[in-house]
Amino acid sequence: MLLLALRNSLRRPLRNGLTIGGLAIAVAVLVCLSSFGNGYRRALNAEIDRMGVQLLLVPLGCPYDAAARVLKGKALDVSLPESALVQARQDPAVAVAAPLFLAAFARTESGRADMWAGLDETALELKPWWQTKAGTNWFTGTDSAILGVDAAEVEMRSPGDSLYSPETGFHFRVAGVLQRSGTSDDSLFFVPLKTAQQMFKMPGRLTAVAVRLRDPSLLRAAVERLQRIPGAQVVTMTEMMGTFLNLVGAVRTLLLSIALVAIAISVLSVFNTLLAAVLERTSELSTMRAIGASRFQILGLITTEAFVLTLIGSVCGILLAIVAGRVIESFVRGLVPLAPSESLLAPSAGILLVAAGIGTLTGVLGGLYPAWRASRLHPATVLKPE
Amino acid sequence: MRVRLLIAGGALAVALAFVGWRIGSRYSSDTFSETKAITPEAMPLCPWRQPEVDLKVFFPDATGYRAETRILSGLRLELAERLGRTPTGDENALRLYRVYREDAPIGTVLTRRAKGTYGAIELVLATDTNRTVRAMRLQRLREPESIAGVLQDARWQNSFIGKTWQDVCQVGRDITSVPPEAMNSAQAVSDGIRSLLILLSTSEQTPSPRLADAHHH
Numbered sequence: 001m002l003l004l005a006l007r008n009s010l011r012r013p014l015r016n017g018l019t020i021g022g023l024a025i026a027v028a029v030l031v032c033l034s035s036f037g038n039g040y041r042r043a044l045n046a047e048i049d050r051m052g053v054q055l056l057l058v059p060l061g062c063p064y065d066a067a068a069r070v071l072k073g074k075a076l077d078v079s080l081p082e083s084a085l086v087q088a089r090q091d092p093a094v095a096v097a098a099p100l101f102l103a104a105f106a107r108t109e110s111g112r113a114d115m116w117a118g119l120d121e122t123a124l125e126l127k128p129w130w131q132t133k134a135g136t137n138w139f140t141g142t143d144s145a146i147l148g149v150d151a152a153e154v155e156m157r158s159p160g161d162s163l164y165s166p167e168t169g170f171h172f173r174v175a176g177v178l179q180r181s182g183t184s185d186d187s188l189f190f191v192p193l194k195t196a197q198q199m200f201k202m203p204g205r206l207t208a209v210a211v212r213l214r215d216p217s218l219l220r221a222a223v224e225r226l227q228r229i230p231g232a233q234v235v236t237m238t239e240m241m242g243t244f245l246n247l248v249g250a251v252r253t254l255l256l257s258i259a260l261v262a263i264a265i266s267v268l269s270v271f272n273t274l275l276a277a278v279l280e281r282t283s284e285l286s287t288m289r290a291i292g293a294s295r296f297q298i299l300g301l302i303t304t305e306a307f308v309l310t311l312i313g314s315v316c317g318i319l320l321a322i323v324a325g326r327v328i329e330s331f332v333r334g335l336v337p338l339a340p341s342e343s344l345l346a347p348s349a350g351i352l353l354v355a356a357g358i359g360t361l362t363g364v365l366g367g368l369y370p371a372w373r374a375s376r377l378h379p380a381t382v383l384k385p386e
Numbered sequence: 387m388r389v390r391l392l393i394a395g396g397a398l399a400v401a402l403a404f405v406g407w408r409i410g411s412r413y414s415s416d417t418f419s420e421t422k423a424i425t426p427e428a429m430p431l432c433p434w435r436q437p438e439v440d441l442k443v444f445f446p447d448a449t450g451y452r453a454e455t456r457i458l459s460g461l462r463l464e465l466a467e468r469l470g471r472t473p474t475g476d477e478n479a480l481r482l483y484r485v486y487r488e489d490a491p492i493g494t495v496l497t498r499r500a501k502g503t504y505g506a507i508e509l510v511l512a513t514d515t516n517r518t519v520r521a522m523r524l525q526r527l528r529e530p531e532s533i534a535g536v537l538q539d540a541r542w543q544n545s546f547i548g549k550t551w552q553d554v555c556q557v558g559r560d561i562t563s564v565p566p567e568a569m570n571s572a573q574a575v576s577d578g579i580r581s582l583l584i585l586l587s588t589s590e591q592t593p594s595p596r597l598a599d600a601h602h603h
Contacts, residue, residue, distance in 0.1 A: 107526070155528070156501040164504035166528050171504075 005304035009312075012277065019266075019273045020313040026262035027317025027359040031347060032328050033255050034355065035321070039346035053126055054216055055236045057084055057097075057209040057226060079205035084232040088209050093222035096212040098122040101196045101205070105167045114165070115151075117188045118196025126210055129183070135159025135176030139192050145172040148186040152177040163189070168199045263362055266313070270366035274306055278374045290379035299375040306367020307360065314359035318352050432499045432508050434483060435525050441485065444512035444521045445493055448485045456480045456589040468551065468584045480585045491515055496586060497525070500578035502571040504529050507537070511579055517587050519549045522579060529571055536568040537575060546576075551583035 009016055059078040079101075088097040101118035121138065124130055130137065132146070136159070139146065145163055147155070152174070157163055163172040172191065180186055197203045209232075213222055219236060226234045278285065285298055325345045434440070441448045458465060459478040466472055483495040493514050500507045505528035512520040522543050527534055536542060545562040546555070554560050555576040557569060564572040 154506060156499060156506040162504050164528050164530055166530070166534075169530075171530075 002304060002308070005301060005308050008277070008281075008301075008305050009308050012273075015273055015276070016309060019269045019309055020316060022269050023263075023266040023310055023313030023359055023363060024316035024320055026259060026266045027314050027355050028320040028324060029259040029262060030256070030358065031318055031321035031351060031355045032325050032345065033252055033259055034351045035325065035345045035347035036329075037249070037252050038348065038351070042346055053210045053237060054213045054219055055211045055223065055226070055234055057088055057211065057229065057232045058235055059207075060231060060233055079202060079207060080209065081231050082204045082206055084229045085206060085209050087229045088211060088226060091222060091225055093213050093215070093218040093225075094211055095214040096122055096125045096210075098126050098210045099193055099206045100208045100210060101193055101200075101202070102207040103196065103200045103202075105165070114167075115184075115188045116165070116196055116199065117185075117190050118193040119190055120193045126212060127185070129179070129181040129185075131179045132176035133179045135174065137176055139190075140173075140175045142192055142195050143170070143172050144175040144192070146176045146178060146190040147174060148178050148188045148190070149180045150186040151189055154187075165199065170195070170199050263358065266359075267362045267366035270306055270309060270363045271369065273309070274302060274367045274370035275373070277305070278302060278370045281374075282377060285374050286377050286379055289377060295375040298377070299371045302371035302374045303364060303367055306364050306371065309367075310360045310363025311356075313363065314356040317359060318356060321347065321355075432497045434495060434497050434510060435508070437483070437495075440495065440510055440512070440523060440525075443523070444495065445485045445487075447487050448492060449487050451483045451485045451495065453481065453483050456482065458585060458589055461588050464588050465584065468588060469581060477581070477585060480589050482586065482589075485512075493520055494586065496582045498578045498582050500571075500574040502527055502529050502574055503533065504571075507571060507575055507578075509575055509578055511582050513583070513586065517550060517583065517590070519546045519579065519583070522546050524575070527571075529568075532565075533568040533571050536564045537571060542572070546579055549579070549583065551580065551587040553580075555580045 057080060059080050061078055082099070085097060085099045088094055091097075099118075099120055100123070102115065104113040104115050106113045124138070133149065135146075137146070147157055147163075152158070155163065157174045157177070159174050159176055161174045163174055164170070165172070172189075178185060178190075191199070194203075197205060211222075211226070213219060219238075223234050223236060226232070288298065289295075325347070329345050437451065441451065457479050458473070462473050462478075465477065469477075481497070484491050485493045485495060493512055494517075496511045496513070498509055498511070500509060506526070507524055507529070508526040510523045510525050512522065514520050524537055524543075527537065529537065542562045542564060549555060549560075557564060557572045557576050561572075561576050
């Protein structure tokens with residue numbers, strides 16, 4: 001019966017191909033969205049864990065926007081007073097408070113921006129990946145710079161080379177080049193904090209303070225105290241992650257509903273295709289009934305045809321998701337907040353099986369009515385004159 | 387028969403999916419869509435940033451250009467001999483932009499990064515069909531004004547016009563002299579231009595695989 005169903009499926013290649021294509025797209029969307037949710041959560045967790053930071057002090061304004069920009073190595077329009085750092089370091093729950101000054105110069109001619117980051121030595125305690133591939137791993141003077149691996153490659157710099165900031169007129173000597181970390185650090189120019197503040201004429205100002213606590217269980221009390229620092233607000237990593245996941249979750253729910261609508265349309269398409277096939281093959285099916293096929297066998301034949309169509313569609317959808325997933329990821333990466341550097345798509349076997357199951361099952365449901373209708377054909381129909 | 391066709395079609399789809407996945411993996415961070423589906427390389431570190439603007443200056447009567455990538459890894463011996471040094475890894479391939487007036491080639495544009503004193507210098511070189519320098523421009527540099535001004539001076543840049551790969555490009559002797567503080571960067575630009583001319587002439591005098599074509603009009 002399977003062979004017969006397969007052969008019947010090939011009788012109208014264009015019509016069946018379109019039906020399969022529609023279902024494949026719906027299944028592909030379903031797989032991509034499900035994988036994206038898993039992947040985003042996993043990658044975000046990994047990135048935040050790696051930072052070893054429990055909270056950030058950022059300037060007043062939208063705290064999540066500020067925190068996301070700082071974590072992704074982007075500059076802020078507002079700044080914190082350096083007194084916030086002093087107060088944070090005095091808090092009994094704070095193990096490390098590392099100041100950060102970030103500023104950018106757009107280089108329109110090359111379609112990118114020079115990102116300058118000012119650090120002091122406490123940054124080393126929060127950056128376990130801070131290892132140099134060449135040169136020293138810390139500044140040798142106020143005019144020394146350490147470059148992320150991509151920044152060094154773009155500017156063809158090695159330890160000992162000079163580096164110039166045309167916008168500010170500051171000259172630097174490259175002290176080291178960092179190993180690739182997979183974070184935004186790879187494209188930054190790191191300079192001593194004071195130098196960065198001078199470069200951008202913002203002495204005593206910071207972009208953020210990253211804080212690691214002595215004990216994560218002290219978080220609530222620490223947040224309450226740090227919130228009182230004038231001009232600063234606290235964003236915890238847990239809040240950041242929760243907010244981002246909620247944002248992404250809301251979008252994902254909307255998109256999932258679109259995917260389900262697409263699958264519903266695919267079911268109607270299967271329904272239409274098989275109903276048309278049954279009507280076209282009335283004579284053939286009646287003949288089968290006349291030579292002894294039972295109603296159950298006819299029902300089984302058409303249902304098997306629906307199964308074959310939707311199974312092929314589901315498998316094609318999964319393949320499409322695997323191929324198109326990268327393209328969708330690159331598109332989505334630009335839209336989501338704090339897109340982690342790891343892959344956002346994590347298609348598990350479970351997701352693939354569920355998507356294939358939904359695609360196949362709903363398709364078979366769409367084939368039930370045509371199958372029932374075919375099984376109701378009377379053998380005498382074939383004897384009727386045209 | 388149709389069942390076999392179906393099975394063969396399925397196998398082909400799986401193979402295509404695998405190939406697509408591999409290509410997607412390789413170019414996940416590539417934003418230069420022009421060649422990503424065809425070439426095995428990443429986006430060039432030195433793209434041609436302002437083709438329309440440069441074409442108007444270098445080739446005012448051009449109607450379009452075509453990007454090509456030439457693989458030179460099989461010509462390393464010839465390259466080493468002409469360059470007078472071992473070719474770098476970047477020199478295993480040459481990205482060139484063939485410029486056309488209607489369907490007739492009228493020249494070539496090449497790009498390259500040179501190591502300036504204070505940062506990378508990106509140069510754009512235009513050559514005639516006989517591979518002599520027609521014009522050049524620096525599309526990105528981060529040298530201090532005292533050096534940048536010298537390197538962007540039209541008189542200095544024009545001293546490259548008419549040079550071929552066989553010409554020595556020693557600044558101060560074959561190329562207009564520059565102040566001492568600009569010498570390193572100027573020589574780096576000059577060496578970059580000569581290297582480009584050698585890569586171009588070697589790739590065209592010896593048949594080499596051409597990887598990717600993309601038309602722009």
